[in-house]
Amino acid sequence: MTEKIFNSIVGMEEENALKFAKEYLNDGGDPQKLLDVCREAMDEVGEKFEKGEYFLSELLLSGEIFKGIMDLTLPLLKESEVETIGKIVLGTVQDDIHDIGKNIFKAFAEAAGFEVIDIGVDVPEEKFVEAVKEHNPDIVGMSCLITAGINPMKRTVEALKEAGLTGAKIIIGGGRVDEEIKEFSGADAWADDAARGVRLCKELLGLGVEG
Amino acid sequence: MAIAVSAEQLAKERLTRVEAAINLEEPDRVPIWGFGGEIVAKYAGITEHDMNYDSEKALMAIEKFARDFPFDTLGAGPGGLDGRVFCVAFAEHDDLSPLVTFITGPLHDIYGDKYTRFPGREISENATAQFRGGTFMEPDEYDQLIEDPVGFVAETILPRVCKNLETPRDAMATWVRVGMQLQKSAMQGAKLGEISAKLGYPMLPMGWAYAPLDIIGDFLRGVDKVVLDIHRYPDKVKKATEALKKPIIDYALAYARMGNKYAFIPLHLNEYLSPKLYKEFYWPTLKEVILALYEEGVKSIVFFEGHHEQHLETILDLPRGWGIAYFEKTDVVKAKEVLKDHTCVMGGVPISLIASGTPEKIDEFVKDLLEKVKPGGGFILTAGVGAVPAETPPENITALIEAVEKYGKY
Incomplete structure (x- = not known):
C-alpha cells in the first residue's frame, strides 16, 4: 500500500493519494511510516523538478496532496514523535508582499522534515533579527519576488551580522535571485525554485548528500 | 554627442532601428529597449x-x-498595476475598455480594490506598488464564468474585489469618480507624450492584451489555485x-481601433506549466489573441516571464514577423537560435x-552577448525585467547604454 501511496503522490494523482492514505490509516497502518513515505515521495517530486521533468504546477499540486495527507496523519502522531532535521526562520523581505514562492518553499521544506517558522511578508530587518534571536534557527530563509527586494535582502543579512547572529546559514530565494545577488547580499546560498532551495538547505546543514 | 541632432531626427532614427529589428532585419545597431x-x-x-500619486512630480x-x-x-x-479584469468587465464598450487597463494609485483609492498595495497606503511610501x-x-x-464572462466579472467579481463597488449605490459614485480620475490620467498621458517627443523618443503607440488563463490566475482564482484547478x-x-x-480580443482590438500598432502582453503562468499543460490550457487561447491582433496589423510584444525554454518551439506556430518575444530568464542565445528569421528576440x-x-x-x-546574438539582426537588448531596483548605481545603466553603442553596430 505504501508503494501505491508513493506512486500516486509522484504521479500527481491527488484523489488516489488521499484515498490510499485514508485506507492505510483505517487499516491500522503506522502513521510514522506514512509520513516517511510521503516525505520520500516529495523528495522524488523535487528531484523530477530539478531534472526538468516537473514544473511549478507539479510542485504546487504535490504540496497540496502532501498537506491533505498530513491533515490525516499528524493528529495521530505525538509532537515529540515527528522528527525534524532542522529549523528555518522564513520570511519575505521588507517592501515585498509576495508569498507564493515562500509558501511553495515552505511546503517542500516541511515535507523534507524542516520545522519552518514563517514570519510573513514585508518583514523588516529588525523583525528577522528578533525572530532569529527568539527561535535560534539553523537556517534563515529570505524570499523576494520583485527586484525591489534585492537591497532589503542585503540589509537583512547585514543586520543579522551586526546583531552578532552568525550561527544560522542564510539562503535567499525568489524568481530574480542568482549567484550575483547572493554575492551582493552576502547570503550563503541562493535558489530560484523550491526544490533547489530545500536541497541546498540540507546541504548547508551537511545533510542529504546521499545518492 | 558630437553632432547635434534634432529631437525629431533622433526619434526617426530610433524608430527605424527598432522597426528593423522587429522586421528581422539588421538595423544600424542593436536597439536598446528602455526600462x-x-x-x-x-x-x-x-x-x-509621489511617483504614483503626484502627477507633476512623477x-x-x-x-x-x-x-x-x-x-x-x-x-x-507613470505608476500603475495590471487591472485587466476591469477591461473584461468593460469589454462591450470599445471607448472605455482600454482606459481601465491599469490600477493607478488614485484609482486604487477610488475602487478600494483588494488586488493591489500602494506606497503610502498599505505599504511604506518608498516601497514600490x-x-x-x-x-x-x-x-x-466556473459555469457562471463560462456562461457569461463579462456579466460574471462585472456583476459578481468586481463587487467582491472592490470595497467601493459592493453595493449599487456605492458603485454609482465610484464609477463617476473613476471617470473623473481617468480625465486627469489622460492629461498626464498627453504631457508624457510631449516629454517623449521633446527628448527624441519614437512614438510606439502601445496597446495591451492578456492571456485568458492569466485573467483567471491573476484576478479570479489566484495563481496557486488556478494551477490546482487545471x-x-x-x-x-x-x-x-x-x-x-x-472579451480579451474585443478589448485588445479596441486599442487597435484607437490607432495603436503594438500590443504588450505580459505572461505569468507560462513558467508554472509543463509543456503538456501549456499546450493544452494556456497557449491555444493566447495564440488566438496574438493572431487576432496580427490580422489587424498589430504586432504583439509578449513578455515571457521567468523560464520559457520548455515552450520555445510553440512560438514557431505564429506567422513570421508576428512581433517581439521578450524573455526574462530564458537564455536569449538559445532563443535566438530557435527563433532565427522568425521572431524578433528581446x-x-x-x-x-x-x-x-x-x-x-x-x-x-x-560585448560577449552581442557577439552571439547580433548577427542577422532581429535582436533588441534590454533588462530581463523592465524594473530595476532603487539603489541601482546609475553608472551601471550608462555603462549598459554605452556598451550597446560600442559593440552593437552592424
Missing part, C-alpha cells in the same frame, strides 16, 4: 508615493530619467479560457548584473 522601475523615483529624489522624475539615460524607447512611465491578486471566485462558479477541473478551466477569449541582461554589477562587468557582458 525603468524604482530607480526612476529615487534618481529624481522623490518617493514611490512627470519630472520620468523626464529626468529619460533625459539622462537615452535608450531607444522610453522606459520610464505591488500586485497581490487573491481568490475572488470559487471552483463551483488538475482538478480541467474541462471547466479550458472552457473558461475559451469563454474569456472574446532581453538578455540579467537584472542582477545591472543592480549589483560594475560598469566593467557590464561592458564585458554586453
Whole structure:
C-alpha cells in the first residue's frame, strides 16, 4: 500500500493519494511510516523538478496532496514523535508582499522534515533579527519576488551580522535571485525554485548528500 | 554627442532601428529597449508615493530619467498595476475598455480594490506598488464564468474585489469618480507624450492584451489555485479560457481601433506549466489573441516571464514577423537560435548584473552577448525585467547604454 501511496503522490494523482492514505490509516497502518513515505515521495517530486521533468504546477499540486495527507496523519502522531532535521526562520523581505514562492518553499521544506517558522511578508530587518534571536534557527530563509527586494535582502543579512547572529546559514530565494545577488547580499546560498532551495538547505546543514 | 541632432531626427532614427529589428532585419545597431522601475523615483529624489500619486512630480522624475539615460524607447512611465479584469468587465464598450487597463494609485483609492498595495497606503511610501491578486471566485462558479464572462466579472467579481463597488449605490459614485480620475490620467498621458517627443523618443503607440488563463490566475482564482484547478477541473478551466477569449480580443482590438500598432502582453503562468499543460490550457487561447491582433496589423510584444525554454518551439506556430518575444530568464542565445528569421528576440541582461554589477562587468557582458546574438539582426537588448531596483548605481545603466553603442553596430 505504501508503494501505491508513493506512486500516486509522484504521479500527481491527488484523489488516489488521499484515498490510499485514508485506507492505510483505517487499516491500522503506522502513521510514522506514512509520513516517511510521503516525505520520500516529495523528495522524488523535487528531484523530477530539478531534472526538468516537473514544473511549478507539479510542485504546487504535490504540496497540496502532501498537506491533505498530513491533515490525516499528524493528529495521530505525538509532537515529540515527528522528527525534524532542522529549523528555518522564513520570511519575505521588507517592501515585498509576495508569498507564493515562500509558501511553495515552505511546503517542500516541511515535507523534507524542516520545522519552518514563517514570519510573513514585508518583514523588516529588525523583525528577522528578533525572530532569529527568539527561535535560534539553523537556517534563515529570505524570499523576494520583485527586484525591489534585492537591497532589503542585503540589509537583512547585514543586520543579522551586526546583531552578532552568525550561527544560522542564510539562503535567499525568489524568481530574480542568482549567484550575483547572493554575492551582493552576502547570503550563503541562493535558489530560484523550491526544490533547489530545500536541497541546498540540507546541504548547508551537511545533510542529504546521499545518492 | 558630437553632432547635434534634432529631437525629431533622433526619434526617426530610433524608430527605424527598432522597426528593423522587429522586421528581422539588421538595423544600424542593436536597439536598446528602455526600462525603468524604482530607480526612476529615487534618481529624481522623490518617493514611490509621489511617483504614483503626484502627477507633476512623477512627470519630472520620468523626464529626468529619460533625459539622462537615452535608450531607444522610453522606459520610464507613470505608476500603475495590471487591472485587466476591469477591461473584461468593460469589454462591450470599445471607448472605455482600454482606459481601465491599469490600477493607478488614485484609482486604487477610488475602487478600494483588494488586488493591489500602494506606497503610502498599505505599504511604506518608498516601497514600490505591488500586485497581490487573491481568490475572488470559487471552483463551483466556473459555469457562471463560462456562461457569461463579462456579466460574471462585472456583476459578481468586481463587487467582491472592490470595497467601493459592493453595493449599487456605492458603485454609482465610484464609477463617476473613476471617470473623473481617468480625465486627469489622460492629461498626464498627453504631457508624457510631449516629454517623449521633446527628448527624441519614437512614438510606439502601445496597446495591451492578456492571456485568458492569466485573467483567471491573476484576478479570479489566484495563481496557486488556478494551477490546482487545471488538475482538478480541467474541462471547466479550458472552457473558461475559451469563454474569456472574446472579451480579451474585443478589448485588445479596441486599442487597435484607437490607432495603436503594438500590443504588450505580459505572461505569468507560462513558467508554472509543463509543456503538456501549456499546450493544452494556456497557449491555444493566447495564440488566438496574438493572431487576432496580427490580422489587424498589430504586432504583439509578449513578455515571457521567468523560464520559457520548455515552450520555445510553440512560438514557431505564429506567422513570421508576428512581433517581439521578450524573455526574462530564458537564455536569449538559445532563443535566438530557435527563433532565427522568425521572431524578433528581446532581453538578455540579467537584472542582477545591472543592480549589483560594475560598469566593467557590464561592458564585458554586453560585448560577449552581442557577439552571439547580433548577427542577422532581429535582436533588441534590454533588462530581463523592465524594473530595476532603487539603489541601482546609475553608472551601471550608462555603462549598459554605452556598451550597446560600442559593440552593437552592424
